[in-house]
Amino acid sequence: MSNVVRIIGATKSDFEKMSPMELKESIFKAESRTIMGQHLLFAGPGLVRGVTNSELMFAWGADMVMLNTIDLDDMSNNPGLCGLSLKELKARCNRPIGVYLGCPKAGSEDGGKKALYRREGMVATREHILKCREIGADFIVLGGNPGSGTSLTDVISCTRMARKMLGDDMLIMAGKWEDGINEKVLGDPTADYDAKEVIRQLIDAGADCIDLPCPGSRGGITVEDIRSLVQYVHTYKPGTLTMCFLNSSVECTDEDTIRQVAILMKQTGADIHAIGDGGFSGCSWPKNVYQLSVSIKGEHYTWFRMASVNK
Numbered sequence: 001m002s003n004v005v006r007i008i009g010a011t012k013s014d015f016e017k018m019s020p021m022e023l024k025e026s027i028f029k030a031e032s033r034t035i036m037g038q039h040l041l042f043a044g045p046g047l048v049r050g051v052t053n054s055e056l057m058f059a060w061g062a063d064m065v066m067l068n069t070i071d072l073d074d075m076s077n078n079p080g081l082c083g084l085s086l087k088e089l090k091a092r093c094n095r096p097i098g099v100y101l102g103c104p105k106a107g108s109e110d111g112g113k114k115a116l117y118r119r120e121g122m123v124a125t126r127e128h129i130l131k132c133r134e135i136g137a138d139f140i141v142l143g144g145n146p147g148s149g150t151s152l153t154d155v156i157s158c159t160r161m162a163r164k165m166l167g168d169d170m171l172i173m174a175g176k177w178e179d180g181i182n183e184k185v186l187g188d189p190t191a192d193y194d195a196k197e198v199i200r201q202l203i204d205a206g207a208d209c210i211d212l213p214c215p216g217s218r219g220g221i222t223v224e225d226i227r228s229l230v231q232y233v234h235t236y237k238p239g240t241l242t243m244c245f246l247n248s249s250v251e252c253t254d255e256d257t258i259r260q261v262a263i264l265m266k267q268t269g270a271d272i273h274a275i276g277d278g279g280f281s282g283c284s285w286p287k288n289v290y291q292l293s294v295s296i297k298g299e300h301y302t303w304f305r306m307a308s309v310n311k
Contacts (some may be wrong), residue, residue, distance in 0.1 A: 006030045007063050008301045010144055011311035014095035020171040023096060024208050025139060027271055031085040033297035036243070036274040037170075041080035042069040042117035042280030052082050053283040058093050058309065060286040060301040061293030065093070066141055068100045068277055071121030072128045076136075080282050087136040098139035098171070099132045101242075103154040110115025118146070122156040126238035128164055138256050139171035143211060150179045151270055152186075152193070156201050174202050175211030177245040179220065185213045187225045187276070192230075196232050203233070214217035215268065218249035218263035225229040232268070244268050246292065247276030247289040262295035 004022045005014045005030035018026060027034050037057030044051040054065045067086075071077040075262050081089060090097050101124035122128070122144055132140050142158050144150025158175040166172070176186045185193035186198065199210055210233050215223045230242045245267045250257065258275075265273045275284045283289075293302040 001025070006028070008033050008297055009205055009304065009310050011256065013311070015094060015096060017169070020139070022172050023149055024239075024241060028239060030271070032266060032269060032271055032273075033234050034064065034272045035062050035289070035293045035296060036066060036272050037065040037283060038066050038068055038113040038247075038274060038277040039080055040068045040277035041071075041078040041284035043277070045082050046080060047279075047281040047283065047286070048213045052084070052092070053080060053281065054087060054089060054093055054097060057289050058095050058282055058288055059306055060290040061305050062095075062289055063304065063305060064096045064098065064139075064272070066098050066100050066139075066274070068145070069117045069122055070099055071118050072099075072135075073118075073121045077118065077121065090136060090138075096138040098141060098173075099137045100143065101132070102144045102150070102159070103130060103142055103158045103185065104144055104148050105152050116162060119145075124162070129215045133166060137170070139297055141211065142172065142174040143176055146179050150176060150178055151183060152198050156198070156205050158207035159207050170204060171208050173209040173211055173241075173243060173245070174205075174207040176225040177242050178247060185218065185221075186210075187212050187219065187221055187229055189225055197252050199229060199233055200236060203237050203240055203245050207240070209243050209272065211243045211245060212268075212270065213243045214246040214261065215264055216280050218246045218248045219248070220271050222241075223264050223267045226270070230269040231253035241270070241271040243272035243274055245274045245276065247274075247278060249276075249278040251276040251288060252279045253288075255287055258288045258291040259269060259295045266296060272306055286298065
């Protein structure tokens, strides 16, 4: 274990020095108190004029932000970036920012309906994986948006490809917490596959973090369903992280519900607690990000994150 600072107490100067594997260790050291926000880029410039949703979520307690629906083929086709490059956005936020890549093949959207965004731009191809490193992403998340027909086989394959291409130059998160129509999400007790076997394959393929659905937001998922998988991850390969994802549109509910769900999330033992982008302008309500942060890590560390942007 190195002297890397745990993420809940890390500042701009700390993040600037962190390698991807040191970021992983920093999250591990925080002992289940890391908060991740999700920024839906196609939804528009954001909730507040003059700042991006990423800046807003960091200002309300998030430690990390994941960019969803990014168009890596045409970086000008990302309204949520407000004309910024990823490196410019990071310079404003001074926090880890990553990219969500969809693993299904381009054009495979379920049901043949017209896509709301250009899905081909965020598919986990070799070119896009390398582009994520080129533009300065701190991590990548491999999965599939709702309606994409995501297959866990594809997620495992993409994880293996990404690790082989990037080595230790990228923190890689992978799993399945949404898009459970054609194939159930990880942790769903009605799934017709062995979730622990899938997790084993993801870790063996090179995943640094396994992504799981959140009890209290995903229908039919209990604390015990997810806790057993988190414990398996932590024992199968110690040091591997887990992320519990609060979404399914519950991210835009009231603060009291967020508080209740946060307590369930903490009980799973997950290292990262993520909140989705199902709001009205490409992110959860800032008050809900704040409530999740306070419920998970208390006001002290939440206020530190809010106030330490340039430290």
